[in-house]
Every structure is written in C-alpha cells, then in structure tokens.
Amino acid sequence: MTATEALLQLTRDGLFCPAGRFWIDPWRPVERAVLTHAHADHARPGSERYLAAAEGELVLRRRLGPEARIEAVPYGAEVDRDGVRVSLHPAGHVLGSAQVRLEHRGQVCVVSGDYKAAADPTCAVFEPVACHHFVTESTFGLPVFRWPETAEVVDELHAWWRGNQEQGKASLLYAYALGKAQRLLASIDPSIGPIWTHGAVENLVEDYRGAGVPLPPTRRVSEAPDGTDWSRALVVAPPSAHATPWMRRFGALSTAFASGWMALRGTRRRRSVDRGFVLSDHADWGALIGAIEQTGAQRVWVTHGYREPLVRWLEEAGLEARAIAARFESEGDDR
Amino acid sequence: MKAFAALYNRLDSTTKTNEKVAAMADYFERARPADAAWALWFLSGGRPKRLIASGRLRQWAAVAAGIPDWLFEECYDAVGDLAETIALLVPAAPQPNEDPLHLWVEERLLGLRALEEDELRERLLAAWAELDRRQLFVWNKLITGALRVGVSKRLAVRALASVARVDAATLTHRLAGNWRPTAAAYEALFSADTSDADLSRPYPFFLAHPLEGEPAALGAHDDWQAEWKWDGIRAQVVRRGGRVFLWSRGEELVTESFPEVAESARLLPDGCVIDGELMAWKDGGPLPFAVLQRRLGRKKPGPKILADAPAALVAYDLLEWRGEDYRSRPLGERRSRLTGLLDSLPATDRVLASPVVAAADWAELEAARLAARERSAEGLMLKRLSSAYGVGRRRGDWWKWKLDPxxxxxxxxxxxxxxxxxxxxxxxxxxxxxxxxxxxxxxxxxxxxxxxxxxxxxxxxxxxxxxxxxxxxxxxxxxxxxxxxxxxxxxxxxxxxxxxxxxxxxxxxxxxxxxxxxxxxxxxxxxxxxxxxxxxxx
Structure with missing residues (x-):
C-alpha cells in the first residue's frame, strides 16, 4: 500500500483517513466527520462531531439540526487530527463548500467534494490546491457538457421573464433549493419585477443573508395575500414543486428549470418545463480536466457521475486513476 | 438555415400543438418560397435517402471534436441522439454561414450523395465548421433523417393553411403524391381556385368512444347495429369525376399504395364515398395486422408483396351517394344502400361489406365479442341504427366494445x-x-x-x-x-x-x-x- 492510500481509504461508510481517524462525507453516522458541503448526499446527520467551513455553518446547521456539534473553521486554517494536518479550501460549489486537504508525512491528499470553476457571487471561488492524490467528482464528466457563459444564461432568463410579463404570465423558475436558487437570485436584475420564493428556498435564502451574502428582496409565496397578481412575478421554487397543486395558484404561467442537465434535449423535454437554462454548480468537462491538471496529482480517484469515461481519459493521459463508489447515486437531475 | 434553425428551436421548446402550428405559420409567413418549400417538405416528414453510414458519421465527428472514438460512443450513449451528440461535441462557428435553407439543402446536402468517401468527409467537416450550435443540430437532423420535433404533415398543413388561406384538405390534395419542394410548386399551393381538390375531398372521419360498463345500459339491443371491430387502417374511398381517391385516417392519400383496392373501387358508380377499414385480406378472411404492416409506407408495391399481402377495403358505411351527402340519414338507411350497392357490383373481393353481427339479445352479442379474436377482430362496434355519421369523436351513438388485452x-x-x-x-x-x-x-x-x-x-x-x-x-x-x-x-x-x-x-x-x-x-x-x-x- 502506498503512502497516500494509507492516508485515504474507501470503506463501507465512505472515505476514511485512518491516520487521523475521521471520515469525509460519511454515508452513515460516525465519530468524527469532515464535511465538504451541506447537500444531503454529502452531509448526513447523526455523527458525533463535524468539521466544516465556517462560511457554510448556518446552512449546514439547517441540515444537521441545532444539536449537531460542528467545529467551523475558516478557509485555509490548519487543524491537527492525530498528526494529520487538515485544512479546508474553497470549492466554489455552494456557500461554505470546501475541498478537504490532508497532509501527513509529506503526502498530500485533496478531496474536492463537488466543485465548479465558474464565478459565483454567493460563494468563494474554487481554489486549486496542489497535491499527490486528488479525489474528484464527475457529475458532468463527458465532453458534451460545456457550460455557456453565466452572463449569457442570465440574459436569456431576463428575456424569458420579460416575455412572460408581456403575455401576463407568471414566471416559475425551478432551481435546487440550496445553492442554485441563491446564485440565481444574486445574478438576476430585481428591477424587472417582484420576486417570490417557495418556503424551502426562502429558509436557505435567510441563512445566506445571515452569512452576509447580499440577495435581492424576496417574499414567501405562502404569505401572499389572496388576489395577489402573479403576472409580473418571478417565483423561485425547488424542482419537487413541479406539477403539484402548489403551483395552481399562479394562474397563467411559464415554467423553467435551471440545471446543467438542461444541456441535453432529452432531459429538458422529460422535465416537461417550458424552458431549460443551462446553469450548473458543477464543473463541466473542460473544468474537470483543468482542475485535475492544476493539482499536479499523479493519483486521481473519480466519484459521483460519469466515472468510467473520466477514469479512462485520465489513464490515457498517463495518470493513475480509479473509479470509486458513491453511496447516493442517481441520475442527479436536480443539480 | 438560420431561420429554419430558429423555427426548429421554437418547435422544440413547446409541447403545445397550437404553439407549434403558430411557430410554423410565422415561418411560412416570412420565408421565401424556395426555402419554405424545403421547410414544408422536411416538416411533413420528408427525408433524404440515407447519405452517410452512421458509423462513418460518428468517426468523423470524433475527429472534428478531437476526442477518441470510445469517448464519442460514451457521449452518444448518454445523449441518446446522434445529431445532438455531434452538435454538442464539434466546435461551433463563431461567425455562422448565412446561406438560406434551400442553398444548404440543394447544394450541400443533396450534393453529399454519391460522393467518394474522402470527398464526403471533407464536405461534411467543412459544413460543420460553418454552423453555430443550434444550426449544427438541425443540419445533423437533416442529414441523419427524421426531424423528430413533434410535428406531422397534418400540423404543417394546418399551419400553411392559415397562411395560404386555402383549406387544409385542398392543401393535402395538392401535396399528395410525388410533390417536389421547389419555389414554383410551393407557390402553386396558394392558388385560390380549389376545384382541383374538391373532387378528391373526403369527409371527416366519425370516431367511436370505448364502451365502459355493461351494454345493456344502451337500451334495447335491436336499436343497435353490431359489427366486427377490425384491426386495420381506417380509410375512405372517394369515387368522383371518373377518378378514385383512397384516404387513410391520417389524412393521407394512399391510392397508389393500394392499387388492387383502387382498381376494384373503379367499379363503383360516380359520386360515391365509402368509409371502411383497409385490411390484409385473402380467401375471404383477414390476415394478421403484421401482414398489412408490410404494405405501409410503400408507395408502389411490387407484384410479390401484392401477392403475399393482398389488401381490401372492408366497408362500414356509405357517406355519399349519387353526389349527395348522406351523412345525416340514419345508419339503417345508409347500411342498406351500402349492401345493395356492393351486391350489385361485378364480383370483386377487394371492396366488400363488413358483415353485421346478428344476435337475439345482448348475451349473444357478448358471446360474439368474446369470439372476436378467432376472426382477427379486436371486439365489436356498436352503432345506433338511427344515428347520423357525425364529425370527430362524440359520445352516445357509436361505441367500440373491445376485448380486454x-x-x-x-x-x-x-x-x-x-x-x-x-x-x-x-x-x-x-x-x-x-x-x-x-x-x-x-x-x-x-x-x-x-x-x-x-x-x-x-x-x-x-x-x-x-x-x-x-x-x-x-x-x-x-x-x-x-x-x-x-x-x-x-x-x-x-x-x-x-x-x-x-x-x-x-x-x-x-x-x-x-x-x-x-x-x-x-x-x-x-x-x-x-x-x-x-x-x-x-
């Protein structure tokens, strides 16, 4: 077994650092957990202690509950765990998302969690961290995924909103409640019309504001008085609200979904929304390859997504690459 | 190409039929006839004969995208659509070519046919290099076949009808057969003199609702006519002005696809329209639907298939007689006219009356229905003897009483x-x-x-x-x-x-x-x- 493998192992509860006796994003409750971010497939409740980035403490607490013991550290600060030096570095995925850097006896491992390279006004930008061994996601690990400029997508979104207003239709925009929704809110022009939110989105909007992220004024749909005119409104809701009685109140409306999956016509049509906006909080193919190169790592573990193609690509580029299992695997339509 | 790609995008972003029709109408309103002709042809399901083998296309796309073949295949597997996969992978032109659709089709697309492999590859790579991402997708759809954007000839005709101010049936007639997508042919579609089409015009088909519950609720059984519900293709034969037109329910003119039926129909007197079912029929009985299927999509069936899969029109109803619209007369009267008419014809087994299923009560009809499969039928049709031949699908007078699967x-x-x-x-x-x-x-x-x-x-x-x-x-x-x-x-x-x-x-x-x-x-x-x-x- 080589030195970095000793530093990081895949166990039945997820990635484990034996020297430091802690798990990273464990799949089941453990004694000591280090978390990359607050999405449900990474932050599972029930562990005794958590280490996470200070920037995301509020949103994480909403996921883990008020009782959870969370040690929140600033990006870049080093923590010692039984001789393993642990530090967290921005992953650019959502507020408080972190890459976990482990250093032990001169060997450096980085577990990226989910990440993106594009700028996002609601979280710290991705920081490349040099290492020997890099663990990367691969949600969009195929070259067909190539994100357009965010500004272009936001322009399209504005045009869609204004177009709906002209036709007297409400604009119902589906976005993942943690991260994507706030990124959209921070990117759009609030002078176009009133902005309303679904409760699941608004709770996290409050946490973001609490963490000091400026967001435009929003109002909860559930608090709208009877007879509210929705025809000029933008309503931001989680995808699970689609085709439920909840959306009936808006009358005439146009629906849209903001996700990296909207890059594919098939997923766009299957969602049966009127519009798809290609906006992802994950790295596209080019950004994945770029990020892996920048680390200088010789060993790469690939999880979560199109693992096999990315592994083969890296092997053909001369790296030692391996696909590792992710516990919570799905098509991931909501990302 | 740009306008057509924009149209495709509009069609693709809605599932609502009315919005699709409106998008096509907007396009036809603005497009020049030479381009509109090709757009109409493609939207109506026209497709060029296969230009490039899919394997070649994939190899060359991988080259253009600068990725190995295996990675292209992984991408294709994830995307599920070859035209789209290629459009997502090859580099898009920053300054797309502005040539109109008809030039792209006539000079580039049709020019690909019969090229040597090297030349074909070069032309294809050159075409990809001149298109933006949206156009790339549509171009790839055109060279690989079907558009698959949820429109049909019927919808395209409906859109064109609203622009041309010529009714859809007339347009369908004008587009039938071997319509060539040229500017002149497109402009001829707009002619206000519809006498050319009046002759062929069928009646809208009257359709039945599935029967839920017990038939006894329909009242006395002898107020009803029961027929086999055949598993074929609903059709109308129109005999007017010395000519025969065979229409399928998809509002398609299929006269030439069923020459034996058309030939028998020439024995009918002028000014007569019959509603029935196109079936594969031999030795006085139906053949399985699979046999009829072999006839579908063949414009000119050869002697072998005509012998192996002979077709017939099994007649249900008489809609026009001696030039008079008979649809409002009661079914009983139409039916006896129909049988009288078919009995009086010289012997032919290519146009024949669908038999009425006689029964003493509902129980006998139920028994007949359960035996339908022995006759390759799907169940029974129940039609009120006093009913008119209506329009569309209306409840009350006509029911289909199918077998459970x-x-x-x-x-x-x-x-x-x-x-x-x-x-x-x-x-x-x-x-x-x-x-x-x-x-x-x-x-x-x-x-x-x-x-x-x-x-x-x-x-x-x-x-x-x-x-x-x-x-x-x-x-x-x-x-x-x-x-x-x-x-x-x-x-x-x-x-x-x-x-x-x-x-x-x-x-x-x-x-x-x-x-x-x-x-x-x-x-x-x-x-x-x-x-x-x-x-x-x-």
Missing part, C-alpha cells in the same frame, strides 16, 4: 437507455417468464409507466446491474410487471418461440415476488386461447 406477469431482466426525451434513463426493458428454472425473454416493452415509476426503475437498474452487453444491462431478477398485449403467435425468430403483439406494461406488480411470475407454458397456453381470460378476481 391478454396479460402475463413477467420479470424485468434487461434494460437499455431510451432515446429522445428518455435518453440517459433506462426506459427500454426486456421481460422474462420462467422456463425450466430460468427466465426466458418474452417481450420488450417501453410504455405504460409514469415518469415517476420510470425514475424508480432507472435507479433500480443502476444499482442492480449484474452484467453489461454494450448498451444493455442485465439486472437482478427482482421486479415483476404485468405485461398487457393484443395478440400472441408462434415465432422462430424469438428465443421463447412466441411473439407478442403491442406489449406494454399494464402495472408494476410490486406485490409479487419474481418466483410468482408466469411460466412459458402459461404463455404458450394463450396461443390456443380464443379470447383472453377475464375476471380472474382482478
């Missing part, structure tokens, strides 16, 4: 990703039944589940894969589905020795364990069954 409980054994809107989800399934302790594949089915159920099965497939053969995954035999189907026959081409007709998933039997699924013997027993088992406590 056959069903078997089978186990999911293989899954494959779907195409189009189901690409990247495992939606295409193979089911097995037990035979000597093993599961033998018996049917493939794609439809019948809700989107939520599909997502659940997709997750199951991903987590319970036991083996992979190319795009196909073998899965642990755990999920049981009730498969419904319309017919069953012996087949040497299938491992199980039988083939099912129209199999689909009727229900997810999550109450059943795989061991409780049906056996091949149980399936084979249905080969002899005249009618499906009914009411087994379900």
């Amino acid at each position: 056959f069903t078997l409980d089978a186990v999911l054994i293989y899954a494959q990703r779907g195409h189009g809107r189901r690409a990247s989800l495992y939606t295409d399934y193979t089911f097995g039944v037990w035979h000597e302790g093993k599961l033998v594949p018996i049917a493939k089915a794609y439809s019948g589940l809700t989107d939520a159920e599909i997502r659940r099965v997709d997750r199951f497939v991903r987590r319970h894969t036991t083996d992979r053969f190319g795009p196909v995954r073998a899965v642990e035999p755990e999920l049981v589905f009730e498969i419904a189907f319309e017919g069953i026959r012996e087949s040497k081409r299938h491992k199980s020795g039988i083939a099912l007709r129209f199999p689909r998933m009727a229900r997810w039997r999550d109450d059943k364990k795989p061991k409780e699924a049906d056996t091949l013997d149980a399936a084979r027993a249905l080969l002899q069954a005249p009618a499906p088992a009914r009411d087994e406590g379900r």
Whole structure:
C-alpha cells in the first residue's frame, strides 16, 4: 500500500483517513466527520462531531439540526487530527463548500467534494490546491457538457421573464433549493419585477443573508395575500414543486428549470418545463480536466457521475486513476 | 438555415400543438418560397435517402471534436441522439454561414450523395465548421433523417393553411403524391381556385368512444347495429369525376399504395364515398395486422408483396351517394344502400361489406365479442341504427366494445437507455417468464409507466446491474410487471418461440415476488386461447 492510500481509504461508510481517524462525507453516522458541503448526499446527520467551513455553518446547521456539534473553521486554517494536518479550501460549489486537504508525512491528499470553476457571487471561488492524490467528482464528466457563459444564461432568463410579463404570465423558475436558487437570485436584475420564493428556498435564502451574502428582496409565496397578481412575478421554487397543486395558484404561467442537465434535449423535454437554462454548480468537462491538471496529482480517484469515461481519459493521459463508489447515486437531475 | 434553425428551436421548446402550428405559420409567413418549400417538405416528414453510414458519421465527428472514438460512443450513449451528440461535441462557428435553407439543402446536402468517401468527409467537416450550435443540430437532423420535433404533415398543413388561406384538405390534395419542394410548386399551393381538390375531398372521419360498463345500459339491443371491430387502417374511398381517391385516417392519400383496392373501387358508380377499414385480406378472411404492416409506407408495391399481402377495403358505411351527402340519414338507411350497392357490383373481393353481427339479445352479442379474436377482430362496434355519421369523436351513438388485452406477469431482466426525451434513463426493458428454472425473454416493452415509476426503475437498474452487453444491462431478477398485449403467435425468430403483439406494461406488480411470475407454458397456453381470460378476481 502506498503512502497516500494509507492516508485515504474507501470503506463501507465512505472515505476514511485512518491516520487521523475521521471520515469525509460519511454515508452513515460516525465519530468524527469532515464535511465538504451541506447537500444531503454529502452531509448526513447523526455523527458525533463535524468539521466544516465556517462560511457554510448556518446552512449546514439547517441540515444537521441545532444539536449537531460542528467545529467551523475558516478557509485555509490548519487543524491537527492525530498528526494529520487538515485544512479546508474553497470549492466554489455552494456557500461554505470546501475541498478537504490532508497532509501527513509529506503526502498530500485533496478531496474536492463537488466543485465548479465558474464565478459565483454567493460563494468563494474554487481554489486549486496542489497535491499527490486528488479525489474528484464527475457529475458532468463527458465532453458534451460545456457550460455557456453565466452572463449569457442570465440574459436569456431576463428575456424569458420579460416575455412572460408581456403575455401576463407568471414566471416559475425551478432551481435546487440550496445553492442554485441563491446564485440565481444574486445574478438576476430585481428591477424587472417582484420576486417570490417557495418556503424551502426562502429558509436557505435567510441563512445566506445571515452569512452576509447580499440577495435581492424576496417574499414567501405562502404569505401572499389572496388576489395577489402573479403576472409580473418571478417565483423561485425547488424542482419537487413541479406539477403539484402548489403551483395552481399562479394562474397563467411559464415554467423553467435551471440545471446543467438542461444541456441535453432529452432531459429538458422529460422535465416537461417550458424552458431549460443551462446553469450548473458543477464543473463541466473542460473544468474537470483543468482542475485535475492544476493539482499536479499523479493519483486521481473519480466519484459521483460519469466515472468510467473520466477514469479512462485520465489513464490515457498517463495518470493513475480509479473509479470509486458513491453511496447516493442517481441520475442527479436536480443539480 | 438560420431561420429554419430558429423555427426548429421554437418547435422544440413547446409541447403545445397550437404553439407549434403558430411557430410554423410565422415561418411560412416570412420565408421565401424556395426555402419554405424545403421547410414544408422536411416538416411533413420528408427525408433524404440515407447519405452517410452512421458509423462513418460518428468517426468523423470524433475527429472534428478531437476526442477518441470510445469517448464519442460514451457521449452518444448518454445523449441518446446522434445529431445532438455531434452538435454538442464539434466546435461551433463563431461567425455562422448565412446561406438560406434551400442553398444548404440543394447544394450541400443533396450534393453529399454519391460522393467518394474522402470527398464526403471533407464536405461534411467543412459544413460543420460553418454552423453555430443550434444550426449544427438541425443540419445533423437533416442529414441523419427524421426531424423528430413533434410535428406531422397534418400540423404543417394546418399551419400553411392559415397562411395560404386555402383549406387544409385542398392543401393535402395538392401535396399528395410525388410533390417536389421547389419555389414554383410551393407557390402553386396558394392558388385560390380549389376545384382541383374538391373532387378528391373526403369527409371527416366519425370516431367511436370505448364502451365502459355493461351494454345493456344502451337500451334495447335491436336499436343497435353490431359489427366486427377490425384491426386495420381506417380509410375512405372517394369515387368522383371518373377518378378514385383512397384516404387513410391520417389524412393521407394512399391510392397508389393500394392499387388492387383502387382498381376494384373503379367499379363503383360516380359520386360515391365509402368509409371502411383497409385490411390484409385473402380467401375471404383477414390476415394478421403484421401482414398489412408490410404494405405501409410503400408507395408502389411490387407484384410479390401484392401477392403475399393482398389488401381490401372492408366497408362500414356509405357517406355519399349519387353526389349527395348522406351523412345525416340514419345508419339503417345508409347500411342498406351500402349492401345493395356492393351486391350489385361485378364480383370483386377487394371492396366488400363488413358483415353485421346478428344476435337475439345482448348475451349473444357478448358471446360474439368474446369470439372476436378467432376472426382477427379486436371486439365489436356498436352503432345506433338511427344515428347520423357525425364529425370527430362524440359520445352516445357509436361505441367500440373491445376485448380486454391478454396479460402475463413477467420479470424485468434487461434494460437499455431510451432515446429522445428518455435518453440517459433506462426506459427500454426486456421481460422474462420462467422456463425450466430460468427466465426466458418474452417481450420488450417501453410504455405504460409514469415518469415517476420510470425514475424508480432507472435507479433500480443502476444499482442492480449484474452484467453489461454494450448498451444493455442485465439486472437482478427482482421486479415483476404485468405485461398487457393484443395478440400472441408462434415465432422462430424469438428465443421463447412466441411473439407478442403491442406489449406494454399494464402495472408494476410490486406485490409479487419474481418466483410468482408466469411460466412459458402459461404463455404458450394463450396461443390456443380464443379470447383472453377475464375476471380472474382482478
């Protein structure tokens, strides 16, 4: 077994650092957990202690509950765990998302969690961290995924909103409640019309504001008085609200979904929304390859997504690459 | 090309028929005739003969994209649509070419035909380099065949009718046969003098509703005419002005595809329109639908297929007689005219009356219905004897009283990703039944589940894969589905020795364990069954 493998192992509860006796994003409750971010497939409740980035403490607490013991550290600060030096570095995925850097006896491992390279006004930008061994996601690990400029997508979104207003239709925009929704809110022009939110989105909007992220004024749909005119409104809701009685109140409306999956016509049509906006909080193919190169790592573990193609690509580029299992695997339509 | 790509995008961003029609109408309003002609041709389902083998196309696209072949195949597998995969992978032109559609089609696309491989490759790579991403997709759709954007000839004609101020039936008539997409031919569609089309115009088809509940609720049985519900293609034969026109329910003119029927129809007197069912028919009886299927899509059937799969029009109704619209007269009167007319014709078995099923009471009719399958019929039609021949689908006077489908409980054994809107989800399934302790594949089915159920099965497939053969995954035999189907026959081409007709998933039997699924013997027993088992406590 080589030195970095000793530093990081895949166990039945997820990635484990034996020297430091802690798990990273464990799949089941453990004694000591280090978390990359607050999405449900990474932050599972029930562990005794958590280490996470200070920037995301509020949103994480909403996921883990008020009782959870969370040690929140600033990006870049080093923590010692039984001789393993642990530090967290921005992953650019959502507020408080972190890459976990482990250093032990001169060997450096980085577990990226989910990440993106594009700028996002609601979280710290991705920081490349040099290492020997890099663990990367691969949600969009195929070259067909190539994100357009965010500004272009936001322009399209504005045009869609204004177009709906002209036709007297409400604009119902589906976005993942943690991260994507706030990124959209921070990117759009609030002078176009009133902005309303679904409760699941608004709770996290409050946490973001609490963490000091400026967001435009929003109002909860559930608090709208009877007879509210929705025809000029933008309503931001989680995808699970689609085709439920909840959306009936808006009358005439146009629906849209903001996700990296909207890059594919098939997923766009299957969602049966009127519009798809290609906006992802994950790295596209080019950004994945770029990020892996920048680390200088010789060993790469690939999880979560199109693992096999990315592994083969890296092997053909001369790296030692391996696909590792992710516990919570799905098509991931909501990302 | 730019305007057509924009139209495609508009069509693709809505599922609403009216919005699709409006998008096409806007396009026709603005497009120049030379371009509109090609747009109409493609939107109506026209496709160039295969220009490039798919394997070549994939290789060259991988080269243009600068990726290895295996990675291209991975991408294709995830996207599920070749035209789209290529459009997402090859570099898009920052300054796209502005040539109009007709130039792209006539000079580039049709020019690809019969080129040597090197030349073909060069032209194709050059074309890709001149298009932006949206145009790339549409161009790839054009060179690979079908547009698949949820429009049909009928919708394209409806859109054009609103622009041309010529009614849809006239346009359909003008577009029938070998219509060439030229500017002149397009402009001729707009002619206000419709006498050319009046002669051929069929009547709108009157359709029946499925009967729910007991027929006795319809009143006295002798107020009703019962006929076999044939499993063919609904059609009208129009005999006017010394000519014969055969229309299918899809509002398509199919006269030339069924020459033997057209020839017999020439024996009918002028000024007469008959509604009936196109069937494969031999020795006084129907052949299975599969035989008729071989005739579909053939513009000019050859002598061999005419002998193997002869067609007939089995007549239900008389809509026009001696030039007079008969539709408001009672069915009883129309029916006796029809039989009188067909009896008086010289001997022909290519236009014949569909027999009336006589019965003393509802119970006898019920018995006849259960025996329908012996006659290759799907059940009975019940039509009120006093009823007019209406328009569209109206409740009350006409009912279809179909047999319940056959069903078997089978186990999911293989899954494959779907195409189009189901690409990247495992939606295409193979089911097995037990035979000597093993599961033998018996049917493939794609439809019948809700989107939520599909997502659940997709997750199951991903987590319970036991083996992979190319795009196909073998899965642990755990999920049981009730498969419904319309017919069953012996087949040497299938491992199980039988083939099912129209199999689909009727229900997810999550109450059943795989061991409780049906056996091949149980399936084979249905080969002899005249009618499906009914009411087994379900």
